[in-house]
Amino acid sequence: xxxxxxxxxxxxxxxxxxxxxxxxxxxxxxxxxxxxxxxxxxxxxxxxxxxxxxxxxxxxxxxxxxxxxxxxxxxxxxxxxxxxxxxxxxxxxxxxxxxxxxxxxxxxxxxxxxxxxxxxxxxxxxxxxxxxxxxxxxxxxxxxxxxxxxxxxxxxxxxxxxxxxxxxxxxxxxxxxxxxxxxxxxxxxxxxxxxxxxxxxxxxxxxxxxxxxxxxxxxxxxxxxxxxxxxxxxxxx
Numbered sequence: 001x002x003x004x005x006x007x008x009x010x011x012x013x014x015x016x017x018x019x020x021x022x023x024x025x026x027x028x029x030x031x032x033x034x035x036x037x038x039x040x041x042x043x044x045x046x047x048x049x050x051x052x053x054x055x056x057x058x059x060x061x062x063x064x065x066x067x068x069x070x071x072x073x074x075x076x077x078x079x080x081x082x083x084x085x086x087x088x089x090x091x092x093x094x095x096x097x098x099x100x101x102x103x104x105x106x107x108x109x110x111x112x113x114x115x116x117x118x119x120x121x122x123x124x125x126x127x128x129x130x131x132x133x134x135x136x137x138x139x140x141x142x143x144x145x146x147x148x149x150x151x152x153x154x155x156x157x158x159x160x161x162x163x164x165x166x167x168x169x170x171x172x173x174x175x176x177x178x179x180x181x182x183x184x185x186x187x188x189x190x191x192x193x194x195x196x197x198x199x200x201x202x203x204x205x206x207x208x209x210x211x212x213x214x215x216x217x218x219x220x221x222x223x224x225x226x227x228x229x230x231x232x233x234x235x236x237x
Contacts, residue, residue, distance in 0.1 A: 043067050045174040054231040056093055058101065059224040060114070060216075068093045068101065073231055087208060088131050091231055101225070105130050106200055106209025108216065108223065117220045120148035122159075129163055130200065133207025134183050147189075149217035157218070160188045171201055171211055174228055178203070180210055189218050 048055060054070035072092040087105040094100050102110035107130045111118045124145035132139045143161040148154060166182040185198040198214035211226045 045176070048174055048228050051229065053229070054091070055228045056101075057224075057226040057228060058093075058095065060116075061221045065224075066095045066097075066099075067228075068095045068099075070231055071100075087133070087206075089231065101223075103225070104128070105207070106212045106225065106227070107131070108212075108214055108225070111216060114216070117149060117151050117217065119217050119220070120150060120155075122147050129161075130209060134163060134165075134200065134202050135181060135204050135207045147217060149220060154217070157189055157191060160190070162186045166199070169201065173210060173226060178210060180204070185214075187215075192218055194218050 054073075056068050057065050058068050059065040070091055071094040074090045074092070075088075089104070090109065091103050092100060093103065097113075099114055100110075100112040101108060105128075107122070107128055108119060109122050110120065122145050124143065126140075126143055126145075128145075129139050129141065129143055141163040143163070145159045145161065146156045147159055148156060162185070164184050164186070166184050169180055169182045170177050171180050172178075180201040181204050183200045183202060185200065186195065187198065188195050196215050196218070199212065200209050200214075201211040202209055208230065209227070211224070213222060213224050215222050
């Protein structure tokens with residue numbers, strides 16, 4: 001078992017390797033608050049709104065959901081500063097047991113310290129429709145990417161995604177009903193002869209992904225992510 005100090009060092013190393021070295025925000029009290037622990041059942045919508053930290057709820061399969069705080073936010077190096085928005089920032093979220101998720105507008109990009117295995121990366125030469133905004137008619141509904149994950153040597157597996165609108169749904173988040181658009185992402189992994197689906201609930205006004213249910217990797221569990229308090233540029237220090 002790793003000590004708290006060792007896990008913190010691992011997370012710092014992970015952030016270094018995944019590019020936390022340019023434009024980012026580090027939440028000063030986040031590690032202290034995470035180590036102390038905030039039981040999910042004790043966190044109210046009022047607590048979430050009063051918190052200075054962006055936050056999400058995370059649930060893997062049927063496990064107890066976790067309250068996870070934003071640790072870092074980084075602008076992609078390939079984007080000019082004038083094109084940077086909260087939707088295309090890479091957000092790094094850290095849980096009280098020092099698991100880490102990296103997302104971009106709801107898309108899970110990387111994980112660290114998950115029990116069943118970890119997503120090492122998703123890469124594409126094409127813009128992710130989630131980042132472009134599924135609420136826009138101009139957004140392409142087909143996307144190709146590659147995925148790497150562990151355990152095992154699973155590197156550069158091709159994925160083919162097709163997005164489709166499912167329905168308008170009302171989702172309760174922080175005790176508030178939100179009218180969202182549900183989209184399905186059907187994914188084919190040709191070399192494994194494998195298909196599966198992800199779901200995303202999108203704000204129709206700005207394309208922000210408020211909730212998602214997506215497979216961590218082809219042979220890993222599903223993860224449910226609910227955006228409780230979004231990241232905004234006002235958080236940058």
